[in-house]
Amino acid sequence: MVDWSSDLEQSLADAQMQQLLRQAIALLQPLDKAVLVLSDFEDLSNREISEVLGVTVLAVKARLHRSRLFLRGQLAVALGHSPTNSMSR
Numbered sequence: 001m002v003d004w005s006s007d008l009e010q011s012l013a014d015a016q017m018q019q020l021l022r023q024a025i026a027l028l029q030p031l032d033k034a035v036l037v038l039s040d041f042e043d044l045s046n047r048e049i050s051e052v053l054g055v056t057v058l059a060v061k062a063r064l065h066r067s068r069l070f071l072r073g074q075l076a077v078a079l080g081h082s083p084t085n086s087m088s089r
Contacts, residue, residue, distance in 0.1 A: 017075075024074035028067055035060055036067040 025033060034053060038044045039060075046064075050057045073083035 020075055020078045021071070024071045024078075027074065028070065031055075032063050032067045032070075035063040036071075039064050 025036065028036065031053065035049055038049045038052065039046070044052070046057050046060045049060045053060070055063075076083045
């Protein structure tokens with residue numbers, strides 16, 4: 001008999017992590033969310049994002065960095081860790 005429990009537990013953990021990520025992304029400011037989605041989910045370059053959103057490449061880089069730090073902090077808190085300790089790694 002096949003033991004599916006570990007696969008089910010992993011699937012549940014993955015689904016929970018995806019839900020946490022969606023909730024954290026929803027908390028971002030609209031422009032920050034747009035930059036993150038275009039970069040990490042749509043695979044646009046920083047230059048392409050700057051053209052689409054009408055901001056400088058430097059602004060795209062800054063907003064993307066800030067958004068990723070925010071998400072990392074939100075996920076750390078949701079998982080019971082200190083947001084400052086998780087960012088210092």
